[in-house]
Amino acid sequence: MILSSLKTQVDNLSYPPNFFFKPTSKNYRVIFVQENYLKFIMNSTIIALGSVIFSIGLGIPAAYSIVHFKQKRVGLFLLLGRILPGVSVLIPWFVVYARLKLIDTYIGVTMAHMIQIFPLITWLMISYFSEIPSSLHDQGLIDGCSIYGILQKIIIPLSTPGLATASILAFIFSWNNFMFSLVFAQSRTMTLPIAAYKFIGYGEIDWGGITAAATVITLPVMILGLIIQRWIVQGLTLGAVKG
Amino acid sequence: MGPFPAFLYLFNSSQYICFQDSMTKRNVKSRVSIQKFLEDKASIVMTAPAVVFMAVMIVFPIGFTLYIMFFRWSGGVINPPQFIGLGNFINLIKDPRFSNALFVTIYITSVGLVLQTVLGTGIALLLNESFVGRKVIRAFLLLPMMATWVATALVWRWMMYPRLGVLNFFLEKLGLPTLLWLSANATAVPSIILIDTWQWTPLIIVIVLAGIQSLPKEPYESAKIDGAHGWQILFRITLPMLRPVIVTAMILRTVDLIKTFDVIMSASQGGPGYSSENLNIYIYNTGLFYFRIGYSGALLLIYFLIILIVTYTLSKQKGEISF
Numbered sequence: 001m002i003l004s005s006l007k008t009q010v011d012n013l014s015y016p017p018n019f020f021f022k023p024t025s026k027n028y029r030v031i032f033v034q035e036n037y038l039k040f041i042m043n044s045t046i047i048a049l050g051s052v053i054f055s056i057g058l059g060i061p062a063a064y065s066i067v068h069f070k071q072k073r074v075g076l077f078l079l080l081g082r083i084l085p086g087v088s089v090l091i092p093w094f095v096v097y098a099r100l101k102l103i104d105t106y107i108g109v110t111m112a113h114m115i116q117i118f119p120l121i122t123w124l125m126i127s128y129f130s131e132i133p134s135s136l137h138d139q140g141l142i143d144g145c146s147i148y149g150i151l152q153k154i155i156i157p158l159s160t161p162g163l164a165t166a167s168i169l170a171f172i173f174s175w176n177n178f179m180f181s182l183v184f185a186q187s188r189t190m191t192l193p194i195a196a197y198k199f200i201g202y203g204e205i206d207w208g209g210i211t212a213a214a215t216v217i218t219l220p221v222m223i224l225g226l227i228i229q230r231w232i233v234q235g236l237t238l239g240a241v242k243g
Numbered sequence: 244m245g246p247f248p249a250f251l252y253l254f255n256s257s258q259y260i261c262f263q264d265s266m267t268k269r270n271v272k273s274r275v276s277i278q279k280f281l282e283d284k285a286s287i288v289m290t291a292p293a294v295v296f297m298a299v300m301i302v303f304p305i306g307f308t309l310y311i312m313f314f315r316w317s318g319g320v321i322n323p324p325q326f327i328g329l330g331n332f333i334n335l336i337k338d339p340r341f342s343n344a345l346f347v348t349i350y351i352t353s354v355g356l357v358l359q360t361v362l363g364t365g366i367a368l369l370l371n372e373s374f375v376g377r378k379v380i381r382a383f384l385l386l387p388m389m390a391t392w393v394a395t396a397l398v399w400r401w402m403m404y405p406r407l408g409v410l411n412f413f414l415e416k417l418g419l420p421t422l423l424w425l426s427a428n429a430t431a432v433p434s435i436i437l438i439d440t441w442q443w444t445p446l447i448i449v450i451v452l453a454g455i456q457s458l459p460k461e462p463y464e465s466a467k468i469d470g471a472h473g474w475q476i477l478f479r480i481t482l483p484m485l486r487p488v489i490v491t492a493m494i495l496r497t498v499d500l501i502k503t504f505d506v507i508m509s510a511s512q513g514g515p516g517y518s519s520e521n522l523n524i525y526i527y528n529t530g531l532f533y534f535r536i537g538y539s540g541a542l543l544l545i546y547f548l549i550i551l552i553v554t555y556t557l558s559k560q561k562g563e564i565s566f
């Protein structure tokens with residue numbers, strides 16, 4: 001992929017494929033100058049960061065409460081977002097979004113991404129919180145803290161590493177999200193995967209451009225993925241957690 | 244942003260509560276009662292924003308689907324939904340595109356599942372043998388899953404390009420007939436399964452590998468004493484003990500394979516014709532491309548039921564095996 005992103009169109013269309021060629025940066029120039037990929041990178045980042053931050057805000061207290069008060073049913077309910085197929089949410093929300101003029105707004109796309117990001121973060125934090133011994137909670141109680149104070153002053157500082165990996169994983173999921181972005185993110189908030197997808201709409205398929213775009217999209221998540229590789233499997237297997 | 248501001252308020256006030264509890268006396272009555280409410284109902288207060296958000300985002304669409312499936316509606320404001328009773332379901336039975344989509348879904352799910360499970364388990368067993376560079380290989384295994392799915396599917400599409408693609412080049416070199424890959428009805432779905440297998444077999448590998456490493460050592464020692472050889476150990480000890488792990492991995496893959504979307508959408512868009520269109524893509528097209536929203540509701544109900552039944556049977560399966 002990276003190889004062909006460095007080729008010219010002529011090299012890419014030669015047959016048999018030549019594996020030795022003169023590298024060119026033309027495809028990347030096309031992407032960044034002509035296609036304005038910086039804007040798509042910005043959009044992807046804003047939406048991914050937004051959905052991660054809001055999901056953490058909603059998810060952490062919920063996760064701690066689910067662990068502390070053993071609210072299994074609530075936990076399973078929150079998992080619905082990962083079991084249900086995206087289309088089932090997509091079509092009704094499209095109708096509502098169209099009325100509320102939320103299509104192609106950052107808030108709208110972020111909310112849609114949260115449907116999948118939020119259960120992910122909540123369940124990762126549930127598994128992380130449940131490893132923290134409850135004696136720490138009791139110590140907090142003795143020191144006169146409410147459950148909110150305990151969460152804020154004891155639990156959250158303790159689980160920073162878990163929180164960081166959960167956020168990175170959720171960031172990758174939002175970055176990669178295709179279905180929701182395809183419908184809700186149109187011209188103004190278009191994210192990277194959609195921009196790459198739109199590339200094939202042209203008459204002549206610019207394979208150098210597509211592969212360059214694919215490289216630009218994938219490189220950041222691959223780097224992030226390598227950083228947190230130990231946690232990825234846990235994140236991907238969340239759907240199987242059954243109480 | 245929905246329930247977030249309310250939650251933010253609670254969170255800020257929580258700092259205040261903790262500080263006030265320990266440092267000063269509670270002298271303002273109303274504040275005390277708010278505190279008491281927050282303390283007593285903490286389990287509700289903390290989960291409420293999350294539950295409300297999820298309920299709004301998910302329960303509403305389900306309700307809407309269950310309602311709209313009895314109507315004919317193209318999403319317009321001028322033409323309101325028109326009640327047609329079970330009309331959508333009658334159309335559905337007669338719809339060849341629906342039965343095709345159902346077939347493609349079953350096809351992708353079953354073939355993909357078998358292929359990925361066999362390959363994944365096999366490779367995991369091989370990788371368990373210690374050799375140089377194992378850690379590097381494990382890290383590389385994760386990359387296909389992390390890579391943006393659209394991007395990888397687009398690159399596959401390029402490699403499968405009939406006249407210029409790399410895959411046909413290699414087939415020709417090996418003296419095999421070249422294929423049309425995604426451009427022919429017969430090979431479109433297998434090509435999609437191939438891409439999906441490349442992308443998701445690593446998940447099974449990683450899960451099974453983790454399972455192998457957590458297996459107890461004792462059975463192997465006793466097997467050696469009894470004089471069992473390699474294949475016997477594999478089929479009589481390793482695989483039966485791994486069964487719960489493999490089943491878990493299979494459940495995950497099944498649920499995701501039924502929902503395959505990104506790969507098909509970016510590699511073939513369901514084409515050529517409708518040959519690689521699964522239920523997910525068909526529903527998407529019906530609702531958001533042709534704007535037959537009522538009909539898409541009926542399709543969604545069937546799709547829900549399939550997913551629910553499959554998930555339920557699979558989770559029972561798991562319960563029976565993992566004692």
